[in-house]
Amino acid sequence: MKKNTKRFVTCFLSALLLLTFVLANSKPAAAQEVHVINPDPEIIVLVPGETTKVKVPIRAVGSYISSPIILADATGTPYTVSQPVLRTNGIDVPMNIIYEFLDQYVEFDVTVAETAKIGNYPIKLNIYGTSPGDEKVTTELVVNTQILQEKEPAQLTVNKVTYDNTTIGKNMNLSFTVKNEGEITARNVYVSIDYGESGMVAGYSTKKIKVEDVASKKEVPINLPIRILPTASPGMNTITVNLTYKSEEGENITDSQDIYISLKANDSSPNLVLGKFNYTNKAKPGEKLGLVLEIKNDGANTAYRPRLSVDESSIGTENFIKNYYTDYIELKNIKSNNTIKVEVPLTISKEAKGGLKELKLNLVYFDQQGVEYKAPVTIYPFIEAEGISQDGTPVIVVKNVKQSPSKPVAGGRLEVSFDMENKSSIGLSDLKIGLQDLSGDTFIPVESDPYKYIGELKAGATKRITIPLKLSENIQEGLNTLTIGYSYAGGSDKVDIPVLNVENDLGSASKPRLIVSDYNADIEVIKAGSVFNFNFEVRNTHSSVAAKNIIISVSGKSPQDQSEIFTVTQGSNSFFVSKIGPGETVSNTLELKAKSDAATFAYPLTVSIEYEYDGIEPNPTTGQIGEKEEHELTLQVVENARPVVDYVQVYSYDGQVVMGNPATVYFDFFNMGKSTLNNVIATIEGDFTSTSGNMYFIGNVNAGESSSAEFEVIPNIEGMAQGIVKITYEDSNGDEQVYTKEFETTVMGEMTWDPGFDEGSDVFNPMIPEPKKAILPTWAFILIQVAIFAIFVPVTRKVIISLYKSRLLKKEEEMYQ
Numbered sequence: 001m002k003k004n005t006k007r008f009v010t011c012f013l014s015a016l017l018l019l020t021f022v023l024a025n026s027k028p029a030a031a032q033e034v035h036v037i038n039p040d041p042e043i044i045v046l047v048p049g050e051t052t053k054v055k056v057p058i059r060a061v062g063s064y065i066s067s068p069i070i071l072a073d074a075t076g077t078p079y080t081v082s083q084p085v086l087r088t089n090g091i092d093v094p095m096n097i098i099y100e101f102l103d104q105y106v107e108f109d110v111t112v113a114e115t116a117k118i119g120n121y122p123i124k125l126n127i128y129g130t131s132p133g134d135e136k137v138t139t140e141l142v143v144n145t146q147i148l149q150e151k152e153p154a155q156l157t158v159n160k161v162t163y164d165n166t167t168i169g170k171n172m173n174l175s176f177t178v179k180n181e182g183e184i185t186a187r188n189v190y191v192s193i194d195y196g197e198s199g200m201v202a203g204y205s206t207k208k209i210k211v212e213d214v215a216s217k218k219e220v221p222i223n224l225p226i227r228i229l230p231t232a233s234p235g236m237n238t239i240t241v242n243l244t245y246k247s248e249e250g251e252n253i254t255d256s257q258d259i260y261i262s263l264k265a266n267d268s269s270p271n272l273v274l275g276k277f278n279y280t281n282k283a284k285p286g287e288k289l290g291l292v293l294e295i296k297n298d299g300a301n302t303a304y305r306p307r308l309s310v311d312e313s314s315i316g317t318e319n320f321i322k323n324y325y326t327d328y329i330e331l332k333n334i335k336s337n338n339t340i341k342v343e344v345p346l347t348i349s350k351e352a353k354g355g356l357k358e359l360k361l362n363l364v365y366f367d368q369q370g371v372e373y374k375a376p377v378t379i380y381p382f383i384e385a386e387g388i389s390q391d392g393t394p395v396i397v398v399k400n401v402k403q404s405p406s407k408p409v410a411g412g413r414l415e416v417s418f419d420m421e422n423k424s425s426i427g428l429s430d431l432k433i434g435l436q437d438l439s440g441d442t443f444i445p446v447e448s449d450p451y452k453y454i455g456e457l458k459a460g461a462t463k464r465i466t467i468p469l470k471l472s473e474n475i476q477e478g479l480n481t482l483t484i485g486y487s488y489a490g491g492s493d494k495v496d497i498p499v500l501n502v503e504n505d506l507g508s509a510s511k512p513r514l515i516v517s518d519y520n521a522d523i524e525v526i527k528a529g530s531v532f533n534f535n536f537e538v539r540n541t542h543s544s545v546a547a548k549n550i551i552i553s554v555s556g557k558s559p560q561d562q563s564e565i566f567t568v569t570q571g572s573n574s575f576f577v578s579k580i581g582p583g584e585t586v587s588n589t590l591e592l593k594a595k596s597d598a599a600t601f602a603y604p605l606t607v608s609i610e611y612e613y614d615g616i617e618p619n620p621t622t623g624q625i626g627e628k629e630e631h632e633l634t635l636q637v638v639e640n641a642r643p644v645v646d647y648v649q650v651y652s653y654d655g656q657v658v659m660g661n662p663a664t665v666y667f668d669f670f671n672m673g674k675s676t677l678n679n680v681i682a683t684i685e686g687d688f689t690s691t692s693g694n695m696y697f698i699g700n701v702n703a704g705e706s707s708s709a710e711f712e713v714i715p716n717i718e719g720m721a722q723g724i725v726k727i728t729y730e731d732s733n734g735d736e737q738v739y740t741k742e743f744e745t746t747v748m749g750e751m752t753w754d755p756g757f758d759e760g761s762d763v764f765n766p767m768i769p770e771p772k773k774a775i776l777p778t779w780a781f782i783l784i785q786v787a788i789f790a791i792f793v794p795v796t797r798k799v800i801i802s803l804y805k806s807r808l809l810k811k812e813e814e815m816y817q
Contacts, residue, residue: 034061047149073123202225275293276696394426407502432451532593534591
């Protein structure tokens with residue numbers, strides 16, 4: 001029945017189409033008037049990441065269109081469109097004619113990109129065909145679409161992190177899952193690990209691991225073998241997982257996430273550390289260093305095949321020269337808790353500069369399984385080099401500076417003379433002296449020569465230099481600076497010479513000048529964190545004009561980070577002065593506090609002065625009225641270094657500290673200041689002689705940290721011995737500082753012979769004391785013992801039998817009663 005109905009409907013529609021075709025041929029329309037419309041237009045809503053089958057109603061207007069070719073244009077949209085197909089309701093096969101009076105539609109699939117944004121996107125259907133008169137027809141139909149929601153972008157995360165063995169020197173398996181928390185698929189995903197300075201390295205060969213595309217909410221497991229190096233530090237370490245993938249548009253995106261792994265120390269591994277070291281005191285360039293190291297195994301097992309080498313950075317013409325010809329010095333195996341001494345044959349280069357020299361040593365050893373361990377060691381021996389600074393420049397001193405006249409006048413002449421002394425151990429050749437940083441408003445050379453040629457200045461020699469000058473009429477009053485530059489074969493430098501008490505009234509009859517004529521602090525040493533009174537004077541140098549409405553401000557900022565080094569503790573850093581007359585001086589005091597963590601440095605303190613005077617004219621550029629001068633002063637601040645030595649103990653493993661016998665001095669060192677103490681060195685002085693070198697190198701001690709040291713000493717006196725722990729260190733300015741701690745301990749005297757000992761006796765044949773004689777002869781003692789036994793046995797037998805009979809008799813009496 002259903003098949004017959006379907007055949008009937010098909011035949012009816014075919015007849016209707018044929019009738020329409022005949023009628024259409026009888027009345028042809030002009031080709032240019034033929035087009036298509038959407039009889040039921042609507043906005044189609046599409047969803048990102050989905051494919052939708054779109055059906056667009058279509059009807060011809062003006063005439064039917066035969067053999068239509070329909071092309072979809074999705075340019076400028078986030079769509080991918082399939083080939084459109086023309087269909088008629090009730091007919092399964094595609095149609096080849098667009099009719100005027102039938103319900104037809106264009107069908108195609110639209111695939112929306114996952115990254116599509118919210119908006120309206122038109123799709124153009126371009127239609128090409130022919131009309132009944134074989135006229136070509138070109139028309140288009142616009143399909144309006146809309147996206148109302150967006151998908152969250154792909155976001156890869158690391159989850160479910162697990163790892164097994166975290167012992168240093170072992171292998172570890174790291175497992176985690178990569179999950180896409182977004183709604184868009186992450187494509188072409190790669191995983192890489194950045195191990196940084198964690199002490200862990202990859203146990204696999206591929207740097208980037210390819211992972212499949214990760215769809216939304218999907219998890220992909222990752223398993224990686226990792227090797228923990230023997231040099232890794234125990235505790236919390238961080239590695240970074242980098243997840244690189246591409247979006248649908250091909251854009252590279254990287255997500256990163258840290259994984260925290262707590263490494264455990266290998267309690268069964270060897271551990272070689274540098275104990276003490278000694279070298280030739282006051283060693284000079286060209287001499288042998290005489291370096292002897294003590295290397296101790298603090299680990300639980302033997303260190304096998306240890307070898308020591310000097311790092312290449314410490315070898316050279318300006319450092320040290322090896323006195324051995326192998327790449328490294330082989331050492332014997334070091335058992336647990338054992339210590340060995342190693343001599344490192346080095347010579348100080350003749351061209352080495354004075355001061356602390358960095359000497360890097362590389363220590364390599366193995367455990368029983370062949371795992372390699374590395375222990376780099378850096379020490380800082382001090383090298384003597386007279387007359388040459390640590391940076392290699394000769395030491396030149398300018399002294400005995402004189403100026404004539406003592407109060408030079410603007411427009412007049414001036415002679416500056418000084419002594420130049422070569423304190424180096426080497427002579428200077430081709431020495432030239434000239435003026436630098438000159439301007440037309442300060443000093444004017446009298447001679448036209450660009451420099452004064454001195455020639456040779458031998459080591460230790462002094463040369464008197466005189467320079468004639470003329471003062472500019474515009475030179476400022478008071479203090480001025482003359483910069484003297486000098487050069488020699490191999491280097492150059494400069495020095496600033498102050499020129500004092502310059503007087504200038506020329507061309508400034510109506511403008512006063514205010515200067516800071518004097519300033520000081522009420523404490524001798526300004527330590528970081530201390531409070532002090534800053535006293536200063538402001539002077540009007542003009543001879544006839546007064547300064548009025550004066551505002552004076554004080555500010556002190558660090559030139560390194562622009563932080564306030566000096567702050568006012570009370571009130572404001574500015575104050576007002578109504579008037580300073582010609583030649584008058586105004587004094588003021590501000591209570592300032594130095595920054596608590598300031599390093600040692602000469603910090604600038606700026607005094608800013610704003611003022612007016614009679615007859616002043618407005619600034620032609622800004623229109624403001626007033627003058628402003630700034631004077632930069634300097635105050636030396638000393639960092640608040642607080643080294644402390646405590647718990648000083650003198651003891652001996654034998655029990656008592658005895659004169660002439662080895663003992664141990666132990667102490668703890670604390671840095672209770674705010675700055676790092678660099679190159680800390682400890683020595684012992686007083687009634688003790690050190691047996692293990694003159695010094696103990698502690699190294700750098702950070703603020704708030706501590707260290708300990710032990711010295712092996714021999715007491716020199718009996719009774720109450722006095723000693724001093726001497727600590728030398730460098731502050732943040734590189735200057736050497738000294739801290740001492742006194743201690744005392746009781747020392748026993750040396751062992752002596754017993755005064756009652758008889759010197760005349762023969763120590764090789766000593767008298768043996770005679771034993772006491774027996775009371776009875778042996779035979780008499782034996783006879784007495786036999787007699788006692790013969791009497792004791794029968795008596796004892798008789799007593800026992802009597803007791804037994806009395807007990808039986810008693811029982812019989814009880815039975816018959």
